[in-house]
Amino acid sequence: MNVTQQRALDRQVMGWLDEAHTRILKRLDQHFHVSTKDGARDLVTDVDRETEQFYVGKIHEYNPHANILSEEGYGDAVSSLAGQVWFVDPIDGTMNFVTEHAEFATMLAVFEDGKPLLAWIMDVVNHEVIHGGPELGIWQNEQVLATPLNRDLNEGLMILSGYRLLRGEMALPEIARQALGFRIYGSAGISFMHVLRGQAVGYLSAMRPWDYAAGIVLAQSLQLRVGRVDGQPIDVLQSGSVVVATPSTYASIMTIEQSN
Amino acid sequence: MNVTQQRALDRQVMGWLDEAHTRILKRLDQHFHVSTKDGARDLVTDVDRETEQFYVGKIHEYNPHANILSEEGYGDAVSSLAGQVWFVDPIDGTMNFVTEHAEFATMLAVFEDGKPLLAWIMDVVNHEVIHGGPELGIWQNEQVLATPLNRDLNEGLMILSGYRLLRGEMALPEIARQALGFRIYGSAGISFMHVLRGQAVGYLSAMRPWDYAAGIVLAQSLQLRVGRVDGQPIDVLQSGSVVVATPSTYASIMTIEQSN
Missing domain, CATH: 3.30.540.10 (Fructose-1,6-Bisphosphatase, subunit A, domain 1)
Incomplete structure (x- = not known):
């Protein structure tokens, strides 16, 4: 096409x-x-x-x-x-x-x-x-929509999944502690929109294909980074823990995940 | 007047x-x-x-x-x-x-x-x-604006203070677990507005007088309950941990706080 x-x-x-x-x-x-x-x-x-x-x-x-x-x-x-x-x-x-x-x-x-x-x-x-x-x-x-400023985790808001934070999964408490601030909105779409507009530096949640397919297409087109927190490549037909973030925030999150 | x-x-x-x-x-x-x-x-x-x-x-x-x-x-x-x-x-x-x-x-x-x-x-x-x-x-x-439906904690969204939740203060993790869902917005005013409109069943945070004075005036006028989580009466000149909620949610939260 x-x-x-x-x-x-x-x-x-x-x-x-x-x-x-x-x-x-x-x-x-x-x-x-x-x-x-x-x-x-x-x-x-x-x-x-x-x-x-x-x-x-x-x-x-x-x-x-x-x-x-x-x-x-x-x-x-x-x-x-x-x-x-x-x-x-x-x-x-x-x-x-x-x-x-x-x-x-x-x-x-x-x-x-x-x-x-x-x-x-x-x-x-x-x-x-x-x-x-x-x-x-x-x-x-x-x-x-312009490419968001490349702010690091400690310079912006990180959006997280509420119950996974509560259960301490995916190093979310440590990510929350290192962020300037963190938010919980309860909608992947609304969360992606905040990152795409540069209102948040990243979003991390366990998602199914329809939760993140649109978000990662739009994010990659704006030079944001997307990936799975386990470091495996994204297969958009599979569910997984997916992060979308500015390049700096993405690197900071992956460092936290790897030492987790 | x-x-x-x-x-x-x-x-x-x-x-x-x-x-x-x-x-x-x-x-x-x-x-x-x-x-x-x-x-x-x-x-x-x-x-x-x-x-x-x-x-x-x-x-x-x-x-x-x-x-x-x-x-x-x-x-x-x-x-x-x-x-x-x-x-x-x-x-x-x-x-x-x-x-x-x-x-x-x-x-x-x-x-x-x-x-x-x-x-x-x-x-x-x-x-x-x-x-x-x-x-x-x-x-x-x-x-x-009408009085919000008297929904209980497990029937609606509870809005919480992010870093106090992370530190496990004020029984916030238990309140989050018992709620239907929980959200973090990072603004007392925006959080109060959600409760006043009936979009959330309650909001709990440590607040200073200017953070909650307007919110409790509006909430009480809509038959919502407001109080301090330590059970002491509110003195609007003092900072404190304040909860605003529907009557049912307020009772559920106070039960959790007292057994904390």
């Missing part, structure tokens, strides 16, 4: 996101059903399922041959990055969606034969979308 | 906040000087000082006899709640202000002979103000 085709696809998906924004905000004013998946803190709602079905329908209309890896199971069983593969997280931060009616995201990413093409993260309530890719550049809505 | 006078004062202070909003956002686009107070994480900027001087000027114009307890020292040495006492926090969440250019607040509260009258918390970037008092009722901008 050349850059002209990418630009056209970006415009098309921005239209899907406008429609999703309207649908999701309307659903917030209505009754929706909340249930649990894997434990009391892993929530899913009708709106997660409806929104995923909406995206899956749009993607299949755009490309009937696309493979879709999605959170709620309306996509495909994807075992390879051959061809065009989409990652879909309809409502990221469902607990925030349910309890706050705010601070949740919707995320899409598309790869072609393993190569990241384009990605989109929308802060739904604020209707802010960070989008683009390595060839198209990165935008927040209509504005070009 | 009767309700009509309170309504007039509320309108007047909303005008000050509009002006402060414009001034602070303009300063975000310019260079400002950052220095530290009590340690590397206790930041202060020119904008904190200028904004405090702006409020102190407005308050003295409104009432030359008012006593002002304020963060940056342009107010008075207040040792009693006799007469009219104002609490001023010009930029609450200065680290967020500096690193994120977002998620910070400005807070004002006024007491008369120890009785809470009115308070204001503004999320500056979003230009959202929660304001009012026990007699006037509570509003977000022009919209009446």
Whole structure:
């Protein structure tokens, strides 16, 4: 897909996101059903399922041959990055969606034969979308997003996973201690947006493919570093503990992880 | 001060906040000087000082006899709640202000002979103000704010102080474990706003008078519970570990604190 085709696809998906924004905000004013998946803190709602079905329908209309890896199971069983593969997280931060009616995201990413093409993260309530890719550049809505300043861990905010910090996993307490400050937001999408805008120096959490696929496409296009905390290469079809950070912060975190 | 006078004062202070909003956002686009107070994480900027001087000027114009307890020292040495006492926090969440250019607040509260009258918390970037008092009722901008649902700790989000959680103080790890979820935002004002809107079931942190004076006036007017975690009565001239929560969450937290 050349850059002209990418630009056209970006415009098309921005239209899907406008429609999703309207649908999701309307659903917030209505009754929706909340249930649990894997434990009391892993929530899913009708709106997660409806929104995923909406995206899956749009993607299949755009490309009937696309493979879709999605959170709620309306996509495909994807075992390879051959061809065009989409990652879909309809409502990221469902607990925030349910309890706050705010601070949740919707995320899409598309790869072609393993190569990241384009990605989109929308802060739904604020209707802010960070989008683009390595060839198209990165935008927040209509504005070009610059590469964040290369601040180190002790010069900025680090965003962490709450319960993993509490359990002392992945050296998170030591990372928190060395950071200028740390925050817990409860949504991977909202956390990635803070790092992409340079509001935080990094984000570290255990994530599933749809939690981080869009984020790492956008981050790498902005010269941020992404990797697994165990030092293994990222396989975007696999879950893992993933860090995204400025180059300096990434180095500091990896030093902490290796001495852990 | 009767309700009509309170309504007039509320309108007047909303005008000050509009002006402060414009001034602070303009300063975000310019260079400002950052220095530290009590340690590397206790930041202060020119904008904190200028904004405090702006409020102190407005308050003295409104009432030359008012006593002002304020963060940056342009107010008075207040040792009693006799007469009219104002609490001023010009930029609450200065680290967020500096690193994120977002998620910070400005807070004002006024007491008369120890009785809470009115308070204001503004999320500056979003230009959202929660304001009012026990007699006037509570509003977000022009919209009446309802008493939040009385959800328990395990049914909602609890907002905590990051470094105190990390050090295991005030039973915060146990509170975090029992909550449905927990968040760290780094601004007392932004945290109070989440509880006042019913987006979180509670907030607990070690706070100074200007960090919590406005928040507890607004919270009590919405039938939320406020108190010190050590069970002592709140003296708004003193620093302390303060909790604001729904009645159910408050009871659950106090049970945890007492068995700590």
